[in-house]
Amino acid sequence: MDELLQALAQGLLIGSTYGLLALGMGLIYSVSGIVNFSHGDFVSLGMYLCFALFGALALDPYVSLAVTLPVMLIVGALIYRFLIQPVAEAHALMVVQLTLGVALALQNGILMVFGGQPHRVPSVVEAKLVMLGNVVMRMPHVVAFVASLALATALFVVLRSTDIGRAIRAVHQNARAAALMGVDVNRVKVMTFAVGIGLLAIAAALLAPGTPLMPSMGLRYTVITLLALVLGGMTNFLGIMVAGLVIGVSEALGMIYLSDTLGMILPYAVFVLIVLFRPEGILGQSRS
Amino acid sequence: MLRIEGVDAVYGPVKALSDANLQIGKGELVGLLGANNAGKSTLMNVLSGIVPTAAGRVFFEDEDITKASARRRVEMGIVQVPEGRLVFPQMSVRENLLMGGMNASARPKRAEGIARVCELFPRLAERLDQHAGTLSGGEQQMLAIGRGLVAGARLLMLDEPSLGLSPLFVKYIFEIIDKLHKDGLTILLVEQNLNLTLRFANRCYVLERGHIVVEGTADQVRDDPRTRSAYLGL
Amino acid sequence: MNPEFHRILRSPALWIGLVAVASLPFFLPNYYLHIATLTLVYVALASAWNIVGGIAGQLSLAHSLFVGAGGLLASALLLKLGVNLWVGALVAAAVSAALGAAIAWLDFRFRLGHLTFALITLAFAEMAEIIVIGWEFLGGASGLFLPKDTGQFSQMQFGGVQGSFWIMLTLAAAAILANLIVLNAPLGYYLRSIRDNENAAQAIGVGLLGNKIKAMVISGVLTSLVGTAYARYLTFADPYLLASPVLTIEIVLFATVGGLGRAFGPALGALLLVPLGEVLRGKLGGVLPGLHYFLYGATVIAVIMLTPRGLLPLIQDLFSGKRRAPSSGAPAKSH
Numbered sequence: 001m002d003e004l005l006q007a008l009a010q011g012l013l014i015g016s017t018y019g020l021l022a023l024g025m026g027l028i029y030s031v032s033g034i035v036n037f038s039h040g041d042f043v044s045l046g047m048y049l050c051f052a053l054f055g056a057l058a059l060d061p062y063v064s065l066a067v068t069l070p071v072m073l074i075v076g077a078l079i080y081r082f083l084i085q086p087v088a089e090a091h092a093l094m095v096v097q098l099t100l101g102v103a104l105a106l107q108n109g110i111l112m113v114f115g116g117q118p119h120r121v122p123s124v125v126e127a128k129l130v131m132l133g134n135v136v137m138r139m140p141h142v143v144a145f146v147a148s149l150a151l152a153t154a155l156f157v158v159l160r161s162t163d164i165g166r167a168i169r170a171v172h173q174n175a176r177a178a179a180l181m182g183v184d185v186n187r188v189k190v191m192t193f194a195v196g197i198g199l200l201a202i203a204a205a206l207l208a209p210g211t212p213l214m215p216s217m218g219l220r221y222t223v224i225t226l227l228a229l230v231l232g233g234m235t236n237f238l239g240i241m242v243a244g245l246v247i248g249v250s251e252a253l254g255m256i257y258l259s260d261t262l263g264m265i266l267p268y269a270v271f272v273l274i275v276l277f278r279p280e281g282i283l284g285q286s287r288s
Numbered sequence: 289m290l291r292i293e294g295v296d297a298v299y300g301p302v303k304a305l306s307d308a309n310l311q312i313g314k315g316e317l318v319g320l321l322g323a324n325n326a327g328k329s330t331l332m333n334v335l336s337g338i339v340p341t342a343a344g345r346v347f348f349e350d351e352d353i354t355k356a357s358a359r360r361r362v363e364m365g366i367v368q369v370p371e372g373r374l375v376f377p378q379m380s381v382r383e384n385l386l387m388g389g390m391n392a393s394a395r396p397k398r399a400e401g402i403a404r405v406c407e408l409f410p411r412l413a414e415r416l417d418q419h420a421g422t423l424s425g426g427e428q429q430m431l432a433i434g435r436g437l438v439a440g441a442r443l444l445m446l447d448e449p450s451l452g453l454s455p456l457f458v459k460y461i462f463e464i465i466d467k468l469h470k471d472g473l474t475i476l477l478v479e480q481n482l483n484l485t486l487r488f489a490n491r492c493y494v495l496e497r498g499h500i501v502v503e504g505t506a507d508q509v510r511d512d513p514r515t516r517s518a519y520l521g522l
Numbered sequence: 523m524n525p526e527f528h529r530i531l532r533s534p535a536l537w538i539g540l541v542a543v544a545s546l547p548f549f550l551p552n553y554y555l556h557i558a559t560l561t562l563v564y565v566a567l568a569s570a571w572n573i574v575g576g577i578a579g580q581l582s583l584a585h586s587l588f589v590g591a592g593g594l595l596a597s598a599l600l601l602k603l604g605v606n607l608w609v610g611a612l613v614a615a616a617v618s619a620a621l622g623a624a625i626a627w628l629d630f631r632f633r634l635g636h637l638t639f640a641l642i643t644l645a646f647a648e649m650a651e652i653i654v655i656g657w658e659f660l661g662g663a664s665g666l667f668l669p670k671d672t673g674q675f676s677q678m679q680f681g682g683v684q685g686s687f688w689i690m691l692t693l694a695a696a697a698i699l700a701n702l703i704v705l706n707a708p709l710g711y712y713l714r715s716i717r718d719n720e721n722a723a724q725a726i727g728v729g730l731l732g733n734k735i736k737a738m739v740i741s742g743v744l745t746s747l748v749g750t751a752y753a754r755y756l757t758f759a760d761p762y763l764l765a766s767p768v769l770t771i772e773i774v775l776f777a778t779v780g781g782l783g784r785a786f787g788p789a790l791g792a793l794l795l796v797p798l799g800e801v802l803r804g805k806l807g808g809v810l811p812g813l814h815y816f817l818y819g820a821t822v823i824a825v826i827m828l829t830p831r832g833l834l835p836l837i838q839d840l841f842s843g844k845r846r847a848p849s850s851g852a853p854a855k856s857h
Binding site: 094096102112219261265268 | 652771775779812815819822
């Protein structure tokens with residue numbers, strides 16, 4: 001029983017950050033229709049930036065956010081404006097290939113600068129443990145959980161109740177009508193992309209402590225994010241967060257209860273089963 | 289108030305508007321008539337700044353706005369209520385109206401604007417929290433017009449407001465349009481419905497395949513044989 | 523059959539080109555011949571994928587299942603059960619056909635949207651890679667070493683780089699031919715109507731299930747055969763290559779950049795990007811880890827920004843001397 005609770009706790013904690021990752025991708029997708037295949041590699045970039053800042057200035061990853069967040073916001077805006085916007089009219093799959101090129105460039109740029117051996121980003125909270133009954137949780141995971149939920153809530157509130165949030169939803173629901181209301185649709189798209197990438201800087205700081213950094217780890221995050229996004233129903237905020245949790249939990253349960261092979265395929269199998277029988281997503285589509 | 293001279297507009301290889309000249313005086317209700325695909329919506333989109341001009345100029349209150357962005361034009365008060373309503377389906381009525389007040393000049397007066405719209409359309413006031421996608425066609429039209437008013441329209445451009453509405457609702461909408469006109473609003477009305485437009489408009493233009501073929505007062509346009517032939521393609 | 527098909531087959535340019543390519547082994551040094559052979563492998567794979575992904579519009583990311591079946595299953599049958607590789611290739615192709623039909627059935631039965639289908643097939647591919655790596659019969663994580671290539675054709679040995687080149691050329695030509703046939707036969711019209719608007723297609727009586735299955739089976743069988751030949755050529759069935767979703771991602775890249783849904787499009791994409799990748803790796807691989815791939819990624823970005831509609835439409839425009847305005851959606855092309 002303890003083992004089960006342990007696995008559940010683990011899964012929920014990590015899953016909340018998966019949910020955050022998927023929200024970032026979902027935001028970008030709902031406004032610009034882009035599936036960003038370099039999503040995970042930006043997470044990777046964020047983590048490596050933390051590593052670099054730690055090496056240079058001994059900054060804890062949570063602190064280095066002060067630098068990595070603005071940097072990634074700007075990088076996101078530039079990439080959208082100069083690489084993606086010019087080909088926005090092209091076939092959706094072509095834009096995906098462009099992001100694939102970005103992924104390759106990012107991944108290997110990281111490899112060139114940092115080398116291929118695994119690195120670690122230590123954090124002051126790394127060794128701390130939190131006890132809840134008999135369940136042991138690592139502090140970085142708990143921080144990640146709380147921060148992810150807080151951020152998701154903040155995002156939700158901004159989308160729901162602020163003018164800029166409404167503008168974003170308007171562009172998603174009907175870009176032409178939004179333009180007729182005087183919304184600068186292009187600016188909204190750039191901003192949303194930048195924010196989506198900025199979110200990844202935060203997720204990176206949350207995931208970094210205790211994670212071995214390898215240049216190729218981006219793809220794994222991209223795949224998990226895609227799974228959570230589709231499982232969540234593409235545009236359903238709450239659904240996406242729940243989907244992240246589902247994937248996190250199935251990953252954790254798989255690792256503990258099933259043999260190597262079966263354990264690793266569990267999240268994928270869960271994804272396939274749920275999506276087949278509820279193609280509109282775990283909580284149904286768009287109640288955005 | 290608004291004047292366009294020699295405007296051409298193209299969609300790829302197709303010339304949708306040729307040498308269009310048009311004027312709208314302050315406080316007038318001007319009708320833009322023509323059959324399907326005559327270029328009426330294109331002209332309206334040119335005025336909104338969504339479709340660029342291939343030639344010609346657009347003046348608003350004697351200022352050359354040919355190069356002005358769509359956003360700027362909305363700020364100036366040139367507001368389009370598009371064909372098909374185009375409400376934001378997953379936003380509430382209130383949120384749609386709030387969106388109307390997005391532009392910089394309307395935002396400070398947004399709350400008043402919404403209050404006025406609620407007075408004008410009590411039916412909308414009853415449904416402020418309802419999702420716009422679940423409204424009936426007529427209610428959506430009211431919302432779209434209301435949105436345009438909150439945007440601070442000084443020139444309200446309506447694209448086929450009667451489309452898809454029941455005859456009773458069409459009558460109601462036109463009464464509202466007439467009321468707004470009588471209260472001093474300048475209106476450009478694009479319609480396929482000849483009779484109703486001629487009844488309420490001061491002046492009209494008739495478009496045929498991108499060219500303005502008839503212009504004059506409502507009576508003049510009604511009596512002109514070219515109007516009928518433009519509609520029937522004779 | 524659309525007369526366009528016969529016109530293309532009778533075109534002298536096509537045959538001259540084919541003969542020219544076929545004569546490459548006579549004067550290309552082995553290193554470049556190897557790159558050429560590799561290119562042909564990907565021309566074949568990308569073209570085969572195109573039938574499902576480009577013409578039918580179903581973004582299958584599960585094609586690594588077919589490549590893996592062809593490469594690993596056939597090899598395993600040879601090494602563990604002594605089954606002749608030709609027979610093994612056919613068995614693997616049959617398995618691939620069955621898998622393809624099953625996937626098409628799932629797509630139909632559950633009315634999957636394009637993105638959902640892509641992700642479900644990706645999930646299948648990921649699961650397959652994990653399963654293959656844990657399955658000793660298929661070689662596990664270390665893969666399977668095939669017997670040396672001593673030229674015995676009956677054992678499906680091609681006799682070195684030269685022979686392998688001609689085999690791959692045949693497979694590539696077959697894959698492109700399959701595209702041409704499909705595009706100009708009624709099937710092609712049905713598939714494209716399904717791609718452009720599934721509901722409308724169904725409403726006018728186009729059978730969704732049957733046509734999707736046909737596309738997947740044709741594509742799967744071709745892919746599987748190439749997979750077997752590929753493993754044979756490398757003398758090594760590597761699960762991390764053949765059963766990896768990354769392979770499918772590469773194939774999709776070539777097909778899209780070259781010209782999605784067109785018979786010669788994917789070939790163009792592979793023709794540009796495969797040699798580029800190999801040359802970059804050869805020249806810069808040792809200089810700084812990651813440099814060659816970084817440049818590869820940058821090239822992909824540049825190519826797409828220069829030719830957002832794909833390479834084939836651009837080249838066609840250049841040849842016909844006009845610059846067309848970009849149009850959205852793929853026009854119905856018979857090649």
